[in-house]
Amino acid sequence: MTEISRRIFLRFLLIFFSIFLQFLPGFSDDSDSQKDTKDNDADASSRKKNGSTIFIMCMVLAAVVTLSFFLFKLWQKKKREEQYARLLRLFEEDDELELELGLRD
Numbered sequence: 001m002t003e004i005s006r007r008i009f010l011r012f013l014l015i016f017f018s019i020f021l022q023f024l025p026g027f028s029d030d031s032d033s034q035k036d037t038k039d040n041d042a043d044a045s046s047r048k049k050n051g052s053t054i055f056i057m058c059m060v061l062a063a064v065v066t067l068s069f070f071l072f073k074l075w076q077k078k079k080r081e082e083q084y085a086r087l088l089r090l091f092e093e094d095d096e097l098e099l100e101l102g103l104r105d
Contacts, residue, residue, distance in 0.1 A: 009072065013065065020061060024054065
């Protein structure tokens with residue numbers, strides 16, 4: 001079960017990153033008309049601004065992935081505890097039931 005859930009999580013992560021990478025070219029300002037009109041200083045500052053924007057987006061993405069991973073692990077732990085409690089209740093000796101059935105005095 002854990003290997004299957006791990007595979008599903010990795011597939012989800014791969015799809016999420018591939019979609020995220022589709023948006024990266026849209027953040028660049030490298031059109032030919034803009035290159036001719038800008039100075040070198042303005043071009044360098046815009047590249048720095050784009051780089052910082054991409055870095056912030058990557059950090060936010062990493063935080064979201066980390067948070068979702070820990071929430072998934074917490075959900076798995078709660079589910080496991082619920083199943084264990086249900087198993088204990090299933091095999092728990094019920095004195096009232098035995099008295100009702102007349103198995104015990």
